[in-house]
Amino acid sequence: MRGKTMEERVSIEQTFEQLDELIRQLESGELSLEESFSAYEKGLGLVKQCRESVDEVEKKVLVLDESGEQHEF
Template sequence: MTESLPDGLAFEDALVELERTVRDLEDGRLGLDDALSRYERGVGLIKDCHGRLRQAEQRILLLTGVDDNGKPLLQAFQHEATGAVKEPIRRARRKPDETV
């Protein structure tokens, strides 16, 4: 089932339109008014698509186990960007014979 954007455009169709808009803008054959209009539409499509992705991300559940009755135990998925992963803290070791 495809979610629809506010103007009735499905998410996947919005991506196709956005890709087409980018190609047309990069091509440079559009007039100024048409290029500005297509650019504004593209920005709107990006905002709508990002909103849909955020909503979908919030609906993702993580299976954490099964209870005694065999029912799944679910927890909200907490997304962390790859770059946000913390590295372990490295502590300097003092040498036993080190004098200050």
């Protein structure tokens, strides 16, 4: 299970890196209107992926209370 969490973390990090690159391209002003729209659509998909990945991780997070018992986050 820990290996899967590491894979998810890497996947989330890679997705954020892709988003950063898309933002840089969009902000550069060097893309055509069509390329900008395509990058925007791709970015929306990546944001959705990130949101789903974060939601999945949040479901797995457990919080320890003062007595040391685990409770879902």
